[in-house]
Every structure is written in structure tokens, then in C-alpha cells.
Amino acid sequence: MTEPLAAADVPHWVDPASVFAARFSSEPHCFWLDAGPGAYEGWSWIGAGAREDPAHVMATTCTPAAADRRRESPFRGGWVGWTGYDDAAARAGAPAFDGADGVPQDLWLRVDRLVAFDHAGRTVRVYAPPGAVDDLATAVAAARGTPAGPP
Numbered sequence: 001m002t003e004p005l006a007a008a009d010v011p012h013w014v015d016p017a018s019v020f021a022a023r024f025s026s027e028p029h030c031f032w033l034d035a036g037p038g039a040y041e042g043w044s045w046i047g048a049g050a051r052e053d054p055a056h057v058m059a060t061t062c063t064p065a066a067a068d069r070r071r072e073s074p075f076r077g078g079w080v081g082w083t084g085y086d087d088a089a090a091r092a093g094a095p096a097f098d099g100a101d102g103v104p105q106d107l108w109l110r111v112d113r114l115v116a117f118d119h120a121g122r123t124v125r126v127y128a129p130p131g132a133v134d135d136l137a138t139a140v141a142a143a144r145g146t147p148a149g150p151p
Contacts, residue, residue, distance in 0.1 A: 003129075005077040005114065008137040010124035014144065016044045016117050019124075022143035023136075024048055029109050031080050039119040045075055047114035047127075052079060054106035073116030077127050081108030115140055 016034065024030040027048040035042035057079050087105035089096040113136055114127040128136045 005127035006130040006133040007125055007127050008133045010126060010137050010141050012141065013122045014124055014140055016046055019115055019140055019143045020046050023139055031109065035119050041120045043073060043119065044117040045114060047111050049109035049111040052108045052110040054108050057081070057108045073125060075116065077111045077114055079108050080111055081106070
């Protein structure tokens, strides 16, 4: 297990789509868990990390960290990923596609940079290793404007 990520507040609200376009869209391993366009409540998370062995992730027991719920995101790092439906269905004996399309049935990232958007509070907080958290907060704060559309 890696060390917990450090946190820093972004001084103003920034549109998640602008942050993704400016900071994470070119990352080889990134994610965006979204509360939805125009959300007024809930959380969105954008970030990046390194691929992790699915067997290691599944063998790990996670325990929730204590947090000041008024300020902290419910997700502050760890893993993000998926286990494919077909693989799980096959293990349960249900009909399933054989997975020969080249898409991995499990893919997990160990999050090393994370931006949490609290839509109700209109606040943004970043999480990163201690030596990188201030730079990430600065980059996120600078990601203003309307994100570019598809080419």
C-alpha cells in the first residue's frame, strides 16, 4: 500500500470538463467519475494513476479512513477500475461473452493524482503525493474556460 495522498484546496470552482481537458485527457491512464452535466449535488472525481495488478487489488482488504465529512471527499485515493460483467457472469455460470475482443476484463489504477468536485458546496480539492499537491492545485485553478469539443 502506498502512502496517503496530501490534500490542497483550489481557491475557486472550476468546471470538471475544463479540468479534464486541460490536465488529464492526454494521460495514458486516467478516469472521470461524474455526477452529471450541470450537477448541483453529489461529487465528481477526475484523476490519473498507474495500472495495478487486479489480483493484488482483489486480495486487499480496505478500511475506510476517518475524515471530516464537511471538507473531505468520500473518495480520497486508492484504486479505481472495473471488473467486467462477462467475466463475473461466467464465474457465476451465467451466459457471457468470451472476451476475445481484446478489452481487459479487469483494469485497475492506483490513483496518484485526484481532483474532487463537491457540486453542492461548489468546492474543489486536489489529492496528490506531498511533493506534487501544490502544483496540481495550481494547474487545476488555471483550467478555466469552456473545454474544447471533439476534433
